Structure formats: structure tokens, C-alpha cells
Amino acid sequence: MPVPIPPTSRDKILDVAEALFARRGFEGVGMREVAEAAGLGKSSLFHHFRSKAQLYLAVLERVLARIEERLAPTLASGAAPSEKLDRWTDALVDALAEHASAARLLLRGLFEDDAFDAEAWPEGQDTERRIEVILSGITGLLREGIEAGEFRAASPAHTVQTLIGATVYHFASGEFGEGLLGGSLLSAQAVARRKAEIKTFLHHGLAVRPVQSAGGEKT
Amino acid sequence: MPVPIPPTSRDKILDVAEALFARRGFEGVGMREVAEAAGLGKSSLFHHFRSKAQLYLAVLERVLARIEERLAPTLASGAAPSEKLDRWTDALVDALAEHASAARLLLRGLFEDDAFDAEAWPEGQDTERRIEVILSGITGLLREGIEAGEFRAASPAHTVQTLIGATVYHFASGEFGEGLLGGSLLSAQAVARRKAEIKTFLHHGLAVRPVQSAGGEKT
DNA sequence: GTCTATATCACGATAGAC
DNA sequence: GTCTATCGTGATATAGAC
Numbered sequence: 001m002p003v004p005i006p007p008t009s010r011d012k013i014l015d016v017a018e019a020l021f022a023r024r025g026f027e028g029v030g031m032r033e034v035a036e037a038a039g040l041g042k043s044s045l046f047h048h049f050r051s052k053a054q055l056y057l058a059v060l061e062r063v064l065a066r067i068e069e070r071l072a073p074t075l076a077s078g079a080a081p082s083e084k085l086d087r088w089t090d091a092l093v094d095a096l097a098e099h100a101s102a103a104r105l106l107l108r109g110l111f112e113d114d115a116f117d118a119e120a121w122p123e124g125q126d127t128e129r130r131i132e133v134i135l136s137g138i139t140g141l142l143r144e145g146i147e148a149g150e151f152r153a154a155s156p157a158h159t160v161q162t163l164i165g166a167t168v169y170h171f172a173s174g175e176f177g178e179g180l181l182g183g184s185l186l187s188a189q190a191v192a193r194r195k196a197e198i199k200t201f202l203h204h205g206l207a208v209r210p211v212q213s214a215g216g217e218k219t
Numbered sequence: 220m221p222v223p224i225p226p227t228s229r230d231k232i233l234d235v236a237e238a239l240f241a242r243r244g245f246e247g248v249g250m251r252e253v254a255e256a257a258g259l260g261k262s263s264l265f266h267h268f269r270s271k272a273q274l275y276l277a278v279l280e281r282v283l284a285r286i287e288e289r290l291a292p293t294l295a296s297g298a299a300p301s302e303k304l305d306r307w308t309d310a311l312v313d314a315l316a317e318h319a320s321a322a323r324l325l326l327r328g329l330f331e332d333d334a335f336d337a338e339a340w341p342e343g344q345d346t347e348r349r350i351e352v353i354l355s356g357i358t359g360l361l362r363e364g365i366e367a368g369e370f371r372a373a374s375p376a377h378t379v380q381t382l383i384g385a386t387v388y389h390f391a392s393g394e395f396g397e398g399l400l401g402g403s404l405l406s407a408q409a410v411a412r413r414k415a416e417i418k419t420f421l422h423h424g425l426a427v428r429p430v431q432s433a434g435g436e437k438t
Numbered sequence: 439g440t441c442t443a444t445a446t447c448a449c450g451a452t453a454g455a456c
Numbered sequence: 457g458t459c460t461a462t463c464g465t466g467a468t469a470t471a472g473a474c
Contacts, residue, residue: 009439023332027247030467044440046469107330111323111391113242135399152423157399158416161392165384172330173380180354180376197377204371204423228457249449263458265451 010048013038018059022101025108026056057123060109063102064130070095075137081145085202088138089167090195096171097191103171110164135160151206159206166198229267232257237278241320244327245275276342279328282321283349289314294356300364304421307357308386309414315390316410322390329383354379370425378425385417 007015016037020029031052035045049055074087096103109127142159145151170177170185171194177185184190226234235256239248250271254264268274293306315322328346361378364370389396389404390413396404403409 025244025246025331027244031469032467040439041441042468043442043470047439050469052468104330107388110395111326111388111393112244113394154419155412155416157401158413160399161389161396162381162385162416162420164392165386165388166381167384169326169330169384169388170380173383174330175332176329177380180379182376193374194377197374197381200373201381201420204425206423250451251448259457260459261450262452262460266457269451271450 009038009040009044013040013045013048013055014059014062017055018063018099018101018105021056021059022104022108025112026052031055053121054123057121057127060105060127061123061130063099063105064127064134066099067092067095067102067106068130068134071134071137075141080150081141081148082150082203082206084141085145085206086199088141089163089198089202092167093171093191093195093198096167097186100186103168104174107168107172110168138163145206154206166201170194228257228259228263232259232264232267232274233278233281236274237282237318237320237324240275240278241323241327244331245271250274272340273342276340276346279324279346280342280349282318282324283346283353285318286311286314286321286325287349287353290353290356294360299369300360300367301369301422301425303360304364304425305418307360308382308417308421311386312390312410312414312417315386316405319405322387323393326387326391329387357382364425373425385420389413 013034017029017034020034020037031045032042034055035042038045045055049058070091071088074084074091077084077087079087096106109131114124138160139156142151142154142156146153146156173180173185181190185194232253236248236253239253239256250264251261253274254261257264264274268277289310290307293303293310296303296306298306315325328350333343357379358375361370361373361375365372365375392399392404400409404413
């Protein structure tokens, strides 16, 4: 699989656009800046992506695809719901920690009410479908756990919101989060610590009978 | 206190700017649009605020002041830490639910690494100080609860991040959150439900011995 | 596919009359 | 304190040569 294919112009553009959009948002980035960062002229950029909105949606779609790819296997096994929820959480945290821009891009996509009218673009439907798949996966898992008696009867929708906050917001919090935690959010140690904190929270918050540990690291 | 003083131009500007910045961010809003929404010419707006950054910081400062005003009393009493944490959570949710724009503005302030160089403006130091006061308040309360044996030895910083996610992100999630929850985020019922869900999560996630309920509403 | 040149428009901010 | 008019700049996007 890791055959070193030289990156196309399109891939290079998506890489630099992802970093820029994550940091400053859709409105805060200019196509000129993207083009220069990719080593192209502005018009060449418009040759690959017809508009700024299309570029943004392509970036978002790629991020969502990477996340979905990580989450899907964790739901497919026949393990117990609490076990699957642990794996799902680990996989989401890994996906968000792998690329520093993923969480920020995703958070922007979730709380910024599509200012550029995503529904008008066909590409926008792809991203919405990805989100629906991810959401129905975790919501279904929560329901399954409640029916199996492993989780208390919390609202799945509210619990999903809490999970998003604990993961996507955390890894999107950038300088603020680093100031609060006192170090990088993305170091292997910090990522492992976050997983343990969330899972411990989940166990004591969702399990009918409290569980002892979630694989504790030492700080 | 509720003497109907006619709103000044400055208040009107802050109101419309708050709504616009919350929805589309600093870069996504133009001074022309703010001026027209406030019923002024663009130059009149620049008479009240010397720059766009100063207007944005004034908006943010007002939002933070409203929140801090609500949170301070919950930490001042001599109640037990778990009791104070419940009251703090209720107060924060109330503050975020009162103005639809507060959560979005706050979330942007937390995860967008001050693109407009807040430290260069004297007003930016006011907002940073407000955030520090709020953070040290909740962090101190968590530490107090751990020392008193009411909370397990979770990382206060990680717990604060989870709390922010559960509250600020939730109320900032807009259309996405409403689609997930199946209704308004800000109705009295939805707000009460969110409080109950968070507090139940906190009790089972922080208490050394699990507590039964957090004042459950029915859906 | 990449380039130069250009069209069109909105931006933040200022000058100065009233 | 509000206005009209304008400055200088940079935005998205297009035309068309190579």
C-alpha cells in the first residue's frame, strides 16, 4: 500500500487549503494565498477547482472520509456495546489527532451554518451524507447499549453532542487548549491521556454499574 | 432596575454586531453590513468604533461579562463542591441559552487563534482576563472537590475541556444540533433537558460513589 | 496545465461638509 | 453624530496566449 506516488497538483492544493481553512476559516482565506502556498498561480488553482466553495467542500469531504474510514471498523465487530464504544472513541481521537487541521475543520463545519450555501453545490451533499453515516453509526451503538442494559437510558442525541464536545472541540481548541493543558494537544502522551479521560468519563457516566478503570496512564 | 432607558447607538451596534459575528465570524462580516443592520451609515459606525477589531472585542467583552456575572455567585457560597458544580453548570447553561449568539461567539473566541492579534489591542487584554477569571474559578472548584473526596482524581484541565464541550459547543451547534436533537436548542424544555443530561453525566463521572439522579425531566 | 492580464466588486478606513 | 465621497487594496473569477 505505501507506494510513493508523487502527489498531484490537486493533492498539494488540498493539503495546503486544509491547513489554511482550518486555521482561519472559509472567509479568512483567499484563493491567492492558497495558490501561492501550493506553488501555483491563482488561475491555475481555478483550473483545478471552479470556485472557492468547491475547494472548501473538497477539503471537508476528504477530512470526513478519513474519519469515517477509521470509525467504520469499530462498529462492525460483534463485541459488546461498551467495548465497541471504547474502540469508537479511540478511533475518533486517533483520527482527530493524526492531522492537526481535522478537528478544526470539522468543528467549523458543524457549528457554522453553511454560510456559502452548501446545499446549492452537489459536493455539499456528499459531505452531508458522510456526517449522516457517522452520526447514525454512533447513535445506533448507543441505542444498542441501552437496549442491552449496558448503558443507562441517557438520550442518545445528547450523548452524541457530549461526545463531539469531548473530542472534536478538544482537539480544535488550539492555543487555548494547550494553555489549559500546559502542553501540546497532539503529542502521543497527550492523546493517550485524552482517550483515558474520556473513557473513564464514559464508563462512570454511561455504565449501569460503574467500572473501575479505562486503562489509566500516569500524567 | 428595569427602567426603560432608550438604547444608545452604541448598544444597538453591539446588538447587531453580536448577532452577525456569531453567525459568520470576524472575517465573514463587513462593517457596511453591520452599519446597515444598525440603521447607520458606514462612517457613523467608524465614529463609534475606530476599527473592526475594536468592535469585535467590545462584543466579545460584553458576552464574557454577562457570563462571568452569572457564574461568580455560584462559586461564592459555602456549599459542598458537588452542589456548587451543579449550580455552576446550571448558571453557565442559562447564560449560554439566554442569548443565542453567546455560545457561538465564545466558541469562536476559544478555538480561533486570535487572527486579528488581540494582544495588540488594549481591549483584548480585558477579554483575556475575563476568561482567566472564569477558568480559575471552575478549575479551583474541581480541585476543591477532589481534595474533599467528592470527585475522583480526574485531571481538572481535561474536565474543564469536557465541560466546555458539553455546554459551549452544544449551544453553538446551531442547525446541526437542532437536527440531531429534533427541535430548538433554546426552548425552556430543551435547556432544562440539557442541564439534566450534563449533571447526570457529571455525577456518574465525577462522584466517588455514583449518585442516583440529577433532577430528571421526562423527554 | 500554467501563465499574464483584466473585469468587477467589496473591503476597511479617512476626509470633511453639515 | 450622521452624512457623501473617496482612497487604496485585495477579493473572486474570467479571458485567452503558450
